[in-house]
Each structure stands twice: as C-alpha cells, then as structure tokens.
Amino acid sequence: MRRLFGTDGVRGLANVDLTAEMALGLSAAAAAVLGRQDGGRPFAVVGRDPRASGEFLSAAVVAGLASAGVDVRDVGVVPTPALAHLVAVGDADFGVMLSASHNPMPDNGLKIFARGGAKLPDDVEDAIERTFHSGSRNRPTGADVGRVENGGGVEAAARDSYVEHVLATVEHDLSGLHVVLDCAHGAASAVAPRVLQRAGARVTALAATPDGLNINDGVGSTHLAPLAAAVREHGADLGIAHDGDADRCLAVDADGQVVDGDQIMAILAVALKERGRLTADTLVATVMSNLGLRLAMQREGIRMIETAVGDRYVLEALTEGGYALGGEQSGHVVLPAHASTGDGLLTAVQLLSRMAETGRSLADLAGVMHKLPQVLVNVGGVDRSRAAVDHEVNAAVAAAERELGETGRVLLRPSGTEPLVRVMVEAAEQSHAEAVAHSLADVVRARLGH
Incomplete structure (x- = not known):
C-alpha cells in the first residue's frame, strides 16, 4: 500500500x-x-x-x-x-x-x-x-x-498573534526601503503587507486579493516574472514573493534579478556569523542547494551540512545539532530561534533588516555567492518508484558524473509531492548543464515511462 x-x-x-x-x-x-x-x-x-x-x-x-x-x-x-x-x-x-x-x-x-x-x-x-x-x-x-x-x-x-510575533524579530527600522510584495493570492495576503508596513517599509502589494480560485495562479514564488516587472516599474528596492501558504520566501533585486533561497541563506548566514549567533558556524541545507552556496560558505568559514530534500529533514538536522539556520533553494528558510518551521514572512523581514542594517542593496548582499548554472528538468508520466533501482538510469547518471568531474554534479530524485522525477545538473557552463540534463531526462523517460 x-x-x-x-x-x-x-x-x-x-x-x-x-x-x-x-x-x-x-x-x-x-x-x-x-x-x-x-x-x-x-x-x-x-x-x-x-x-x-x-x-x-x-x-x-x-x-x-x-x-x-x-x-x-x-x-x-x-x-x-x-x-x-x-x-x-x-x-x-x-x-x-x-x-x-x-x-x-x-x-x-x-x-x-x-x-x-x-x-x-x-x-x-x-x-x-x-x-x-x-x-x-x-x-x-x-x-x-x-x-x-x-x-x-x-x-x-490568531492573525494578530502571528503579526506581533514576526514584528518582534525585526531589529532594524525598515524606513526608506520600498518593497513589492507578491502574496500569491494566498495566506500571506492578510498579514504580510501589514507586518512590513508596521516595520517601516513602503509596500506595494501584488496578488493580495484571494478569492479561493486564484491562489498561485501565475503569481507567487513559482512565477516570479510579474514581481520582477513590478519592481522595475515602481523603482522599488526589491521584491518579495511568497507561495500559497507563505512558508516560502524568494526575492528579486532592484534590477529584477532573482535572489533564490540559497542566496538568502548565504546573506543570513553571514549576518548571523557576524553577530556571533550562527551556532557552530554551521548552515544546514539540502542536496538541491547550488554548489555555489557550498563554495561561498567555505570562503566565509561556514560549514554546510546536507540533508535530503524537504524542510522537515532540514528541521531534524537543525534540532539534532542545535543549529541556527537552515533551508532550501526553493525559499523554505528556517530560523529556529524564532520559528519551528519554514516561515516566508519571517525570512523576508530578516532579509530587509539586513539591508537596513548594512545600507547595501540586495544585489550587493547576494554577491556573497556565485551561482553555478543549474538546470532542473521535471520528467512526468514516469514510474518514480523505480528511479533509484533502474540499472540503465543509474549507469547514465554515473556517466554524467564522470563527464562533469569536479566542476559540476548530478542529482536525480523522485518528487515527494508530485508524480514525476526531477533531474538536476550543475556545470561550469549553462549549455553543458542543459545538454547533460536533457540527455538524462531522455533516459529516465525511456526507461521509466508508463
């Protein structure tokens, strides 16, 4: 069963x-x-x-x-x-x-x-x-x-209790920062604009009128183009995007460039280390995090612990080690000092607070890490349960890893929430990553297709 x-x-x-x-x-x-x-x-x-x-x-x-x-x-x-x-x-x-x-x-x-x-x-x-x-x-x-x-x-x-909880974590006045906030027509709509405004930010809200049918519909953390366009149109300092239940936070800088969960974790890890609050100078992330995050953390003297995909596994590692920060590239960021799970709004106010503290732009702060080209191909219509045991799929992955060497990596895994297999490839060049990813996706489709 x-x-x-x-x-x-x-x-x-x-x-x-x-x-x-x-x-x-x-x-x-x-x-x-x-x-x-x-x-x-x-x-x-x-x-x-x-x-x-x-x-x-x-x-x-x-x-x-x-x-x-x-x-x-x-x-x-x-x-x-x-x-x-x-x-x-x-x-x-x-x-x-x-x-x-x-x-x-x-x-x-x-x-x-x-x-x-x-x-x-x-x-x-x-x-x-x-x-x-x-x-x-x-x-x-x-x-x-x-x-x-x-x-x-x-x-x-209930909403008031949560709003006051998040506001209590803001250490720097956000006055002077203009943020475009995409609420995905989801649960953030009733609380996120209020929190950022009370913290001092100027807020332009997008997708904040849920009607039960429009949640995540072309907006939110999985559809960042409208947010990027709005940031440029309004001349805002940054944009923040949540998903339907607001446990994710992704961002775009003033030029509309995406700042993903890996970059947000890098920014917050450096900030916590400076304040002496990054327990054991350790960041917890999943195997899906970009190789660029690992390299950046090495330069900053921060150790990285890897977990399986899913914020629950990040949470388990954080709890076991008593660590202060962890998360996923997708924007689930966990700050155990303030929350027991990923919290998109908490992440957003900490990110804006870091900008206010340093006076630096989001693009400048995100420059702490250089993202290697990463290609993710979702292969649907396949038997995801056989992804780890099919010998030809495993052989193709091994061959790709030999081809990439130390300049890249391959991760192939069945989705835990959708009927598909995810093929992720990182390489020094975008074209190389794309070629390897699509070649592996073809093998998965041929071997595991229904």
Missing part, C-alpha cells in the same frame, strides 16, 4: 486524492496518536490557506477532531508558519493545516504539527496511517465530545 504521507504531509487533487472522508478519518487518527496520554482533554488548532477546497476539508478536519473528543480552535485562513506558532504559544497538543503550498488551486494538502509546532517524524506519521487504515476510532458521547471555537474574533486574534 502506497504511503499517504509525502515529504510535506498528505497532498493531491482535492475531492479525488484528498477527500472529506479522508480528512475526517486522518484527523480522528491523529487525535488517537497525538492526544494526551494522561487522559486529559486534548486541544488542537486548525487552519487553512484560501483555496476553495480548504473550506470543506477544514470542516471535515474539525468534525473528525471533535468527534474524537478533541477541543478545536479553528483559526481560518493563516500562513502555515502562523499555524505552527499558534500551536506552540497556545500549548496545543497538535495542529492541522490544510494547504497545498505552491501547488495549483485544484490540489490541497493536510499537514500535521506536533506539540510545540514541530513537524511530525516519519514514525509518528506511520502510526497515524496505521490507525487510519485500521478504522478503529474513539467515539465519545455526551459531554466528552470535542467543542469548537471559531468565528471572526478567533481568526483576527
């Missing part, structure tokens, strides 16, 4: 792969696994991004939890990191977030956070799956059923 949980919760086409029945059942199963062991009454926080399917899926989650005897605070539309924050400060036993992050609107997902706002380890997810498939449920009656707290006052208080 295929595992329900991927690298970032349960995700798929809403009402097909992720149904109301599944959301209800998984929530009740989570209550059985994560509820209080002392017999006390468990408490959970539920939130969602603005996509239309989140309305019925969050209702199913709330119903599943309350039917299992869990008291629920339904905080409505909030960023994923806000949900994690609310679980922590509210002393909740766990939290459930309905979001498919950067995926298009027809998709949705279910993410579960443990006490303290931490993502679940694999063994706990497996326990929830087993309980879900077993069909056994605790069905309290009478006064033992869960109670639900919701409504406009609850939602406003």
